[in-house]
Amino acid sequence: MSRKVFILGLGAQKAGTTWLHHELTQSPETNMGELKEYKALRNPEKNISQQIKRWRKDKKILIQTLGINQNPSIAEFAELPKDQKQILMMIKNKYYFQYFKSLVAGSDNIKATGDISPHYCILNKNKLKYTKKELEKIGLQVKVIYLMRDPVERVWSQLRMIRRKQTNRLVCSYPTEAESLEALFSTERFARNTHYEITINNIEKSFDPKDIFYDFYENLFQESTLSRLSQFLGITFSEPDFQTKINASPKSEQLSPGLNKKIALEYKETYVKMIEKFGPSLYDLWPNAKFAQ
Numbered sequence: 501m502s503r504k505v506f507i508l509g510l511g512a513q514k515a516g517t518t519w520l521h522h523e524l525t526q527s528p529e530t531n532m533g534e535l536k537e538y539k540a541l542r543n544p545e546k547n548i549s550q551q552i553k554r555w556r557k558d559k560k561i562l563i564q565t566l567g568i569n570q571n572p573s574i575a576e577f578a579e580l581p582k583d584q585k586q587i588l589m590m591i592k593n594k595y596y597f598q599y600f601k602s603l604v605a606g607s608d609n610i611k612a613t614g615d616i617s618p619h620y621c622i623l624n625k626n627k628l629k630y631t632k633k634e635l636e637k638i639g640l641q642v643k644v645i646y647l648m649r650d651p652v653e654r655v656w657s658q659l660r661m662i663r664r665k666q667t668n669r670l671v672c673s674y675p676t677e678a679e680s681l682e683a684l685f686s687t688e689r690f691a692r693n694t695h696y697e698i699t700i701n702n703i704e705k706s707f708d709p710k711d712i713f714y715d716f717y718e719n720l721f722q723e724s725t726l727s728r729l730s731q732f733l734g735i736t737f738s739e740p741d742f743q744t745k746i747n748a749s750p751k752s753e754q755l756s757p758g759l760n761k762k763i764a765l766e767y768k769e770t771y772v773k774m775i776e777k778f779g780p781s782l783y784d785l786w787p788n789a790k791f792a793q
Contacts, residue, residue, distance in 0.1 A: 504604040505733055506640040507614025508631070510703065511621040513693045514657040515647040515717040518747040521616045523726070526738040529611040531603040534582040537617040540589035540596045543627050558591045574598050593634070601638045611735050616645075621699045622692050628706035643733060644707050648696050648774065649717035650786035651767040652760055655690045656681060660749035677753055685763045697773040714778070718785040721745075764791035 507524065509517055521536045545551040562570045565587050572580070577588060577595055589596035603613040623631075632642045649657075659681050662671045668689075674680035684690065703712060713732045719725050721742045730737055764771065771792035775782050783789050 502734070503639055503641040504610070505612040505614070505735070506600060506635045506642045507612055507616070507645060507733065508620070508642055509614065509616030509618075509645045509647075510623070510699060511618035511646065511693060512648055512654060512696065512699075513618035513621070514654050514661065514749070515618075515649040516720040517616050517618055517647060519720070519745065520645070520647070522746055523737055523740055524612075524614070524616070527612075527735050528738070529609060529735040531607075531610045531613050532616075533599065533603050533613065535586060537619070538586060538589060538596065538615045539617050539619050540586065540593065540615070541617070541620055541623055541627060541631055542590065543622065543624050561587060562591060574602075578602065597634050597638055600635070600640065604640070612733055613640075618693065621646075623702065625702045625705040628702055632706060641711070642707070643711050643713065644703055645713045645729075646696075646699060646703060647715055647717055647720065650788050651694045651696075651770050652755075652763045652788040653786075654717075655685050655694055655763060655767075656751075656755065657749050658690060658693065659684070660751065661747070664749055678755055678759060681755070682759055682762070686766045694767055695770055697770055700777070716782075716785055760788055761791040764788040768792040 507530075509520070511517060518536065521532065524530050525532050545554050565584055566572070571592075572588075574595075577585065577599070580588070585595070585599065589599060600613050600615070604610050635642050648654075656677075659671060660677060662668050663677065663680065666672055671680055671684060671689075674683060700714075713729060715725055715729075723740070723742075726737055726740055768791075771786070771789045774786075775789060
């Protein structure tokens with residue numbers, strides 16, 4: 501009997517992950533749990549000082565959230581509200597692994613579960629290897645999905661989302677999208693989600709090629725891509741909705757060619773390495789790649 505699949509979605513942010521998660525939840529052969537993004541996996545701190553600082557912060561969060569019962573049994577954990585579950589899964593990963601084990605247990609019809617969290621694009625190879633090892637210990641086969649998007653379009657879409665949801669004061673402080681984008685496109689908030697070559701390097705040092713699925717936002721909303729994904733995961737999708745873009749951030753203005761080029765040149769290495777890896781057809785999918793030639 502084949503092992504159940506754990507789908508580890510690493511992003512990228514604004515590359516169709518919310519739509520993909522929706523389609524996965526519609527399959528009768530998956531149980532994705534209570535959240536789209538669990539955000540439970542974190543890189544380990546680099547030194548003792550940072551480890552102590554994180555431990556103190558986590559301890560404070562646990563006390564505020566859970567009171568004295570900071571180590572609930574698995575049965576007690578299952579009865580917690582989903583926001584408390586998420587906090588425990590983040591601070592104590594053992595709950596994360598047991599949670600997903602429970603989602604596929606006891607049902608032959610459920611073939612897959614998983615976590616589609618674009619924040620995981622920054623996970624280093626050690627954390628990815630650890631996650632794979634722990635999930636395999638509980639009998640799950642880990643399959644990675646990583647979706648990418650034209651870097652200029654991805655950065656711009658992220659910025660529009662932030663301004664639409666008013667989630668960052670600095671990003672929202674500029675009068676126009678273009679002014680905000682020109683000032684901030686190279687900052688860490690945007691760059692860490694856009695340097696696909698770094699994420700791919702960590703993925704490929706941690707997983708077998710047969711367990712990795714790459715594709716592009718620009719290709720995602722079509723039958724052929726979903727068919728390949730269905731074969732990769734070993735599950736059947738329900739009738740897909742290719743017309744509805746979930747969590748979309750519509751454009752209210754156009755960027756100048758000069759700003760397009762400026763952003764593309766900032767991410768030139770990403771364009772170059774992705775074209776080297778996936779071939780020149782990417783020039784057709786990513787029009788802004790021409791600026792990085």
